[in-house]
Amino acid sequence: MPLADAGLTAWSWNPLTDIQVMWSYPFMVNAFRAGAVIAVLSAAVGWFVVLRRQTFAAHTLAVVGFPGASGAVLVGVASGYGYFAFCLAAAVVIAMLPGAGQGHGEESALIGTVQAFLLACGFLFVALYKGFLGGVDALLFGSFLGIGDGQVVLLAVVAVVVLAVLAAVGRPLLFASVDPSVAAARALPVRALSVVFLVLLGAATAEASQITGSLLVFALLVMPPATAQLLSPRAAVSLPLGMLIGLAVTWLGLTAAYYSPYPVGFFVTTFAFAAYVLARAARTAATAFGARGPRPGTGATGGTPHAVEEAAA
Template sequence: MTFADGVWQQIFSFDNYGELLDLVRNSLIAGAALGLIGGLAGVFVIMRDLPFAVHGISELSFAGASGALLLGTNIVAGSIVGSLLAAAVIALLGTRARDRNSAIGILMPFGLGLGVLFLALYKGRAANKFGLLTGQIVAVDTPQTAWLLGTSAVVLAALIIMWRPLTFASADPDVAAARGVPVRGLSLAFMIVLGLAVALSVQVVGALLVLALLVTPAAAAARVTASPVLLPLLSVVFAIASIEGGILLALGSSIPISPYVTTVSFAIYVICRFVGRYRARRWGNRAAVPRTA
């Protein structure tokens, strides 16, 4: 076997694929739930220009999960506590974009350093340490699935309730405030919801690559449509396709799941970007052609 064949075998291996599929049943269920809430939350992440906030929250989520791993408690709960703390700090300190980015820039190295400290003190399996950063394909056991699905239901319900006023406040906050929409309260509520979504996503794709679920699908959808109905629908479809496709591709390999999820997500974005550019040129050319009677 050549070196290239060996590398390819590590990246893609479908030996005993049917037997391995049973091992990731919980991950596939959790992935569908995460794709749903990630796709929906991602719409507002793009509208409110919060990709940097997602990354900042994920670092403190990583610290919370690492602390829980060190203490031997529920990792999902630790991740959620870290995310909510980061989301609350960003929401309360970041009334303006410049202030928000400064707060995130302070939180990110602190959260990452704290997480690294906890992992250095942890004496258990090295795979558990690595998985918090890059994701683990079979890391979602039955108790974690229950936590993930329960929290996903809370996030979904919150997004449904605040969808219309949050859309208004995200599109034009000044007019929304003049109309009596509680813009500041909605901002805090959404940051808490975003914190929960980040904490859930970290469990599957890891803290370093959580943007692939909460930013890229919505950004891809925004390239092909501006419809308030199609945009969240496509974002959810792209997010679910990314995570489920990543899980299925990574199943037979020895590589962490996150490179597969991010590659699928990036490929979808590139395709949508080309489609959007083609449609813009096509409609632009049509508009330039004078109409005759």
């Protein structure tokens, strides 16, 4: 934020020089690298989150990350480690509770209380760490400053491990997500799969939090894959499409945040939400228009985003 205020960097309407100027700062290059890693990982894990309707679990895990990050800062460790430690621990705890993470039912008062208490703990750590009150916004709403080389390596290693595990369990997980009872009847370990997936979700949430902050993880974890799933019913298309949307949203958000005084969390959420709304509108138009043609949902109308746009036009 202070960079733009100092007048060091003004948008010149020449994209080539603008990007050159922006990438002449090592922290900006790191932010783009980290953003790419995080966007791809979040879209991959988020694809299953949307499919399994576990958005509420993602929200809870992200809230848990806030006291983790502020606690890490309080004891003098990089906030990234705090996110990982708390999000992964919370994922294990949620996985142990039967029926938790769904967001409805009688325990909603309990979940609400636990969320508020964890946020209050984070606030306590921030208050105890004197002179850091401005930093609370960065932890809650994201920041692209302060991502070092070591952090990028850590993010990349975690992302590779998570993606490898996801690739290994992808097929049975997809089956178990779409039809848990049939999957269980075919002797698939449905319960173990959901535990593994929650741990992967914890890692992905911890990564996404480092760009979007604890409160805006939806922007990378849920919105891009949800947009992609609206545009295509086929997994082979919507999975990479979600990664592409996530990457575009993150890099555009970082660029916009660099050239304006506004925080990166605002831009990433706005771009991601705009993509989601456009996709919904395109889908509605496609179904309304294509009602006479091939039936929607069979894969014939929505193969690629271009197909949807053509159908809408």
